[in-house]
Amino acid sequence: MQLELGKIKIEDIQFAAETKVFDSTLFINQEELLEIIGEDSRITNINLDIVHPGDSVRIIPVKDVIEPRVKVKGPGGVFPGFISSEEMVGSGRTHVLKGAAVVTTGEIVGFQEGIIDMSGPGAEYTPFSRFHNLVVDCDVKENIKQHEHEEILRMVGLKTASYLGKAAKDVEPDELETYEHKPFVEAAADYPSLPKVGYVYMLQSQGLLHDTYVYGVDAKEILPTLMSPTEIMDGAILSGNCVSACDKNATYVHQNNPVIEELYKYHGEKYNFMGVIITNENVTLADKERSSNFTAKLAEMLGLDAAVVSEEGFGNPDADLIMNSKKLAAKGIKTVLITDEYAGRDGASQSLADADPSADAVVTAGNANEVITLPPMEKVIGHQNFADVIAGGFDGSLEADGSISVEIQAITGSTNELGFNNLTARIY
Amino acid sequence: MVKEIERAGIPVVHVATVVPISMTVGANRIVPAVAIPHPLGQPDLGETEEKQLRKDIVEKALIALQTDINEQTVFSDDKE
């Protein structure tokens, strides 16, 4: 499988009469877009806003962030199982509007969370403040159930990203990157003297507001399985996850999985990157045992010498993480785990809800309980009054002047457990 | 406690009602006891029987102290 990612640099977004990309600017025909994404009769209103890095803008509550893309050559299309068919992705050529993103917001449940500040101290914690964002604020009819509401918003986001992506179809990319993944036997034969490494990709999968989709399938229904890294880079996995803003993996992060990008860097030089094992994080302990058993078995079947394991969320996923760690170690596979921490506001509590001596190589994305004060912004998109009830928020967190004191767990993507950011924690 | 005594180089056997807690506190030789209010007794039994029961447990503890082990070991009757 060979995938070409053609990256088109976007340095500005503007509303205009025609949707197109010209001179690193994405022009959007607002009416046309609204017509396409507003077709669902359950939607009552959609507001579009364009925000740029450095703007005095707060977006709250953020549901998902998606990168606009389009399939240019080869099988399949964007967001398989939702926008495109179930055709396999991960080969051919895909164009990416690099630097642009679609941000969805809307009140699915009363306590919804997720802040993106486009400037100020909060902007340093969220990776999404670096992009030119089209914010889609979507309201639905009153009697819509939470499940349906999540689905409507998810589809609106995907449709928007897919609509914008099409503008990149005939644009010459600024950069063209090529990634290859061969059948396992060939891949193993390519570098017989290099150690084999893999990636164990844990997906949140517990029910409403906690779902991840693989080719349109809810990940809680899967047994751990093998995937080509190029499939994931081509958008086979996307988020239906709305809670735990700091460490849920937004669709953007799945599309740009940093572990896969980094693993490709030394592929063929220092090790042989054999592939990705996706696994889930389910509610029952029996599921957790079964999934971690399968994960370790697949890793063994691939002949892995080492693996990176990334987590999503906190609490019960710590149990999955530790089970994966133990079982991979028992097979002699050297593992590195990526997690984040909930060590309390004072940083003195136990960081994880589970532990094991096998987990001796851990990368941490920071303590999600650390408190930050976000100064007021000139403009708030969404619903600032949520600050008081979002995760990590607390009584009195929203001051009269519009500043908010929150744990960084309320900031979208702040402690991303794929290692998307530079934030980390140390012992003091 | 059990760890500190063992750390001092004295073999110690832990006669404990809640075996998992004993495992957690790091006992190496563990003998399960009867029940929480009376780890080495059974008030329902007659005096002689009860003392015999206690003697059985203590003897098992002495066997544990004479057994070479490499890891935490529970000296119980059931084979599971």
Add this chain to the structure above:
Amino acid sequence: MLEGKKTAILGDRDGIPGPDMSNKLKIVHYLNQFFGQIGGEDKAGIPPRREDGPIGPGAALNNSLGEDAEIVNTIICGDTFFNENLEESKSEIKKMLKAINPDLLIAGPAFNAGRYGVACGTVAEIAKTELGIDVVSGIYPENPGYEMFKQYAYFVETSDSAAGMRSAIPDMIKIVKSYIDKNGELGSPEEEGYMPRGIRKNIFAEERGAARAIKMMLKKLEGEDFETEYPMPVFDRVDPVDPIKDMPKTKVALVTSGGIVPKGNPDHIESSSASKYGEYSLEGVMDLDEENYETAHGGYDPVCANKDADRVLPVDVMRDLEKEGVIGELHNKFYTTVGNGTSVANAKAYAQEIAENLLADGVQAVILTST
């Protein structure tokens, strides 16, 4: 940080003498009876007292601090008094600290003195959590006071005895000076030279997490040293000691966490959160009967144990086995604590003392019973 704190405290110091208007950092020093130059173990029962200026090791500290800081008061408390009258000591010392209102507290150094270490740590906890005062102290890493209270103070590592005073003092001064220079915002343990407090603090690394993970994996693959960013909680395990070879010649001791005590609980072992352990003679005792023994344990129904304490501490059976020659002898003392509610670190401190006593008495094996 330091500035902000000063202002905050100024606001609620009604009725307390005005603040020292000079820029000197105001320090209180906490010492036990021995270092406070009152006396040895015989004076360990003295309650907290407040003295003016530096005393003992405080003099050396004070001299080196020069113009930057001053030890204005010394608080002294006997180690035994402190540990046996914990609540009273805490509230008394808190009152003193509140009245003096220092910028910084120095405690110890405590070296490897268990109870002194616990006292220094407890005082640090009060100062830090209840009064917002930062604390600098010194301690031997294996002193249970470190593990119990490490998050409340900047502890420098000291040797296990007061012979290490010569290097402990400059190490503590270095921290205090850095604390003044940096306005209370001390850097990492490695930078500053204090032992890790176990507090997790966020920082921005140079590379993103995924890149760090790949590098760590490469090191692990190649067998090189690597440093985990989150060390798992310590799994303290002790390897099993070799088994007893010749039981008929072995001296066996009984220890229990079931709270068995002589009737009337002469040492007032508390029914929960026990702050002490008991050591009692078994000289001539063949059986623990209802008239002479009971349980001090508050965590379970005591009726069974009170009726026949052998049900918790099997002295009767041990005497039989001694007579039968199955064991060499039963040690003529037993040790008792109360398991429930006792903090792990506290239990560790007692256990170390018990273990030392057992060793000194030539005990070769122990049966420990728990309810």
Add this chain to the structure above:
Amino acid sequence: MKDLVIITNNPKIKEKFEELKIDFVDNLSDVYSKSRDLVHQDWKLMSHPLAGSVKPAQNPYRSIILAPTKKLDFYSLNTIENAIQKLNQFKKDHKKREYSQKIKEDYQVIDLTLINSALKN
């Protein structure tokens, strides 16, 4: 299936699973302490006590599924103890407040879907 018990303080669980054995308790802490007590009486956890990504104490509703077993399940004991520790940690930093009825119901639905997802398998 028939041996399962759900310890819960979520009224929606009571409505939805009439055929299952439900032990309804008053508050969040009781859900955990009751579950711990059962673990000590040879029950094992079927669902993880920190299911979902809504943080402990933030969601005032919680349901935990247990099943009888033959002897003390060490893993369950460890897991429930760790969960209680985490609950207490989050409670300390999380001021108790009154949620509106709508938010309460949203939280109940979240908990319900977690249990639903557990029972499906």
